[in-house]
Amino acid sequence: MNLGKLYLANLHKNMGRTVGLIVLVALLAFVAYAGALVVTSLQNGLSSLEARLGADLIVAPKTAKSQADLEQVLIEGVPGSFYMDSEYVDQVAAVEGVEKVSPQYYLATVKAGCCSMPVQVVGFDPETDFTVQPWIARTYGDELGRDDVVVGCNISGAPGATIRLYGIDCTIVSKLEETGTSLDNGVFATNETLRDLIDGSSARGLAVLEDRNPDEVVSVVQVKVADGYNVERVEGDINTHLRNVWAVSTRAMTSGVADGVAGMSRIVSTMLVVVCLIAVAVLVVAFMVTGKHRSKEFAILRVVGASRKALSRVVLKEALVVSAIGGIVGIIAGLVVVLAFNGAIEGALGLPFLLPPLATMVVFAVAVFVVALVAGPAASVVSAKRLSRVDPGQVLREE
Amino acid sequence: MSKIRSNPAALVALAFAALLAVGVFTFVGPCVHEDGSMAACHAASVAVIGAGVVGAIAALAGLMASELKASAALHAVSAIAGAFAAASPGVLFPLCMMQTMRCWTVMRPFALICGIALCITAVVAAIMASRQASKVGSRR
Numbered sequence: 001m002n003l004g005k006l007y008l009a010n011l012h013k014n015m016g017r018t019v020g021l022i023v024l025v026a027l028l029a030f031v032a033y034a035g036a037l038v039v040t041s042l043q044n045g046l047s048s049l050e051a052r053l054g055a056d057l058i059v060a061p062k063t064a065k066s067q068a069d070l071e072q073v074l075i076e077g078v079p080g081s082f083y084m085d086s087e088y089v090d091q092v093a094a095v096e097g098v099e100k101v102s103p104q105y106y107l108a109t110v111k112a113g114c115c116s117m118p119v120q121v122v123g124f125d126p127e128t129d130f131t132v133q134p135w136i137a138r139t140y141g142d143e144l145g146r147d148d149v150v151v152g153c154n155i156s157g158a159p160g161a162t163i164r165l166y167g168i169d170c171t172i173v174s175k176l177e178e179t180g181t182s183l184d185n186g187v188f189a190t191n192e193t194l195r196d197l198i199d200g201s202s203a204r205g206l207a208v209l210e211d212r213n214p215d216e217v218v219s220v221v222q223v224k225v226a227d228g229y230n231v232e233r234v235e236g237d238i239n240t241h242l243r244n245v246w247a248v249s250t251r252a253m254t255s256g257v258a259d260g261v262a263g264m265s266r267i268v269s270t271m272l273v274v275v276c277l278i279a280v281a282v283l284v285v286a287f288m289v290t291g292k293h294r295s296k297e298f299a300i301l302r303v304v305g306a307s308r309k310a311l312s313r314v315v316l317k318e319a320l321v322v323s324a325i326g327g328i329v330g331i332i333a334g335l336v337v338v339l340a341f342n343g344a345i346e347g348a349l350g351l352p353f354l355l356p357p358l359a360t361m362v363v364f365a366v367a368v369f370v371v372a373l374v375a376g377p378a379a380s381v382v383s384a385k386r387l388s389r390v391d392p393g394q395v396l397r398e399e
Numbered sequence: 400m401s402k403i404r405s406n407p408a409a410l411v412a413l414a415f416a417a418l419l420a421v422g423v424f425t426f427v428g429p430c431v432h433e434d435g436s437m438a439a440c441h442a443a444s445v446a447v448i449g450a451g452v453v454g455a456i457a458a459l460a461g462l463m464a465s466e467l468k469a470s471a472a473l474h475a476v477s478a479i480a481g482a483f484a485a486a487s488p489g490v491l492f493p494l495c496m497m498q499t500m501r502c503w504t505v506m507r508p509f510a511l512i513c514g515i516a517l518c519i520t521a522v523v524a525a526i527m528a529s530r531q532a533s534k535v536g537s538r539r
Binding site (some may be wrong): 119153154155156157184185336340341343344346347 | 503509
């Protein structure tokens with residue numbers, strides 16, 4: 001007996017049951033796919049942060065510890081302004097083991113009117129910089145002119161637009177690629193432009209430098225340690241020999257973030273496994289319960305000549321169709337939610353977050369689809385075996 | 400009940416329109432300023448709420464209408480409202496400067512997803528209503 005499209009007719013006839021099973025499989029696929037994307041994005045963000053920091057050590061004024069946590073400024077993008085004498089640049093360069101140094105200038109703008117918020121302006125020395133310019137070079141090949149700025153991807157404004165900072169109109173010449181780090185919220189300019197901004201702040205009565213000369217201060221010194229020297233040793237030497245400043249290794253800063261990423265990844269992965277196990281268990285129960293209600297239907301099919309194998313195949317095909325549709329729906333829902341709300345997810349987690357490339361997303365989607373495709377029929381195996389072995393005489397007598 | 404059974408897409412469209420209006424008015428709305436000043440994204444939020452209300456009224460009216468052609472037209476209005484809601488934040492109306500702010504990270508994706516979902520379900524409802532109108536017309 002050819003049962004042909006009976007499985008499709010069964011699914012169509014019991015639309016409520018079919019939709020319920022599809023929703024269950026979709027939930028499993030959604031959690032698996034969205035969870036995988038979130039975990040991978042966290043790891044990508046961490047890698048991006050480690051690559052982006054560039055320097056081995058960062059030397060900042062000791063006041064940075066109280067005014068603005070250096071990690072918050074560099075990693076989370078919390079705007080901060082802190083300064084030390086520029087003579088420290090040469091003093092740091094003279095420490096044994098230091099290969100190269102480059103000063104940077106941080107300026108936090110103020111909230112100007114409705115709905116703008118402070119942004120971090122970072123001034124760099126184009127002659128010596130080795131941390132910011134490599135990133136800028138990816139999107140802008142020319143030199144930055146006076147009052148030209150490069151903005152992070154989270155700043156609204158296309159190249160050619162004007163952004164007003166401390167009353168100075170600056171031209172956006174380029175927008176950086178997304179890095180998933182504080183770079184995305186920053187405005188980058190040469191130290192010459194930054195001096196214009198500092199002068200602008202003074203003109204508006206916002207003396208960020210108080211009474212200090214902008215030509216005589218820097219915010220931090222980025223340090224590259226020479227090959228063959230131990231980073232922690234050089235860090236210790238700077239902290240021992242130079243007063244009023246403190247050196248911190250970027251590796252120490254990122255290790256805290258790495259711990260956070262690892263912890264969050266563990267939580268998400270555990271949740272993912274638990275939800276998937278529960279979904280599979282519920283699927284098994286759902287198939288067994290619906291199987292009990294279909295004993296008479298299968299008993300009649302046995303009476304009219306359907307083989308046990310054919311009956312098993314009907315149940316398994318039903319499960320396969322439900323799994324395929326549920327898998328596709330769940331994957332699409334997971335993709336839409338993570339893509340649409342990735343900014344909110346990043347804000348909620350407070351960790352570097354960078355979506356994986358398209359190829360990785362496709363690989364994950366295929367993997368989750370295969371899992372969903374297997375989960376449904378696997379959950380229905382017991383029910384399929386029971387239904388195929390139904391004793392028609394006994395079932396029909398009971399009815 | 401028979402009207403809902405004959406056109407379930409209309410009910411789904413009504414649900415999305417209501418979610419759009421209520422959502423942006425409450426839990427996914429833009430920041431509120433302590434000094435009472437309006438944010439740069441205020442116009443976008445008002446536009447989305449308005450589109451949600453219009454979409455909900457049109458979907459409800461379409462569901463209740465006895466004339467099937469009128470019902471189809473009302474669902475088409477609801478679809479336009481959905482498209483307008485999806486396009487409002489960031490395209491038709493400006494949002495705030497930083498893309499890490501609430502209007503970008505929460506309000507805009509919510510309006511996009513619900514607006515597109517409203518548009519699609521309202522179009523389906525309009526098509527179903529027109530087909531029913533054609534069937535009734537051909538029987539006469």
